[in-house]
Amino acid sequence: MEETFDDPASLKPFELAFPGPLRDTLVAAVLSGDKTSTTGLVVEYEAAGEELPRVGERWALVDSAERPVAVVETTEVRVLPVGEIDLRFAIDEGEGYTTVAEWRTAHNGFWHGAAMREFLGDPEFTVTDATMAVAERFRVVRRLGEV
Secondary structure, three states: OOOHHHOHHHOEEEOOOOOOHHHHHHHHHHHHOOOOEEEEEHHHHHHHOOOOOOOOOEEEEEOOOOOEEEEEEEEEEEEEEHHHOOHHHHHHOOOOOOOHHHHHHHHHHHHOOHHHHHHHOOOOOOOOOOOEEEEEEEEEEEEOOOO
């Protein structure tokens, strides 16, 4: 019998980026096993009124249509300045980064984008090395839709 904490309907959504092509790419990377880490900003959690993730917490990974596609479990959470993200973590994001500079350029593009600035309500929001990040590692517990 399945435990309720594994029932996607009872889990909070694990949302990567905003719905659209980037989210679809990131979800595919999680499902393939390439992506085992993700980085958010503390300010994102504050703006959404959400608590930071906790080790052992399970989530429903959702696609761009907000459909649950997997159950994931947080295995590590670190809160640290963006400037302290290391190469191993950047590589584990599963997006093909080979340097921290590549990781930072891609993430700055997202964080400085119109969608994020609108979400935060700050048209001039800028990330610096001192901006606090939430560096989260996770594992896929179960893909949904599989027998």
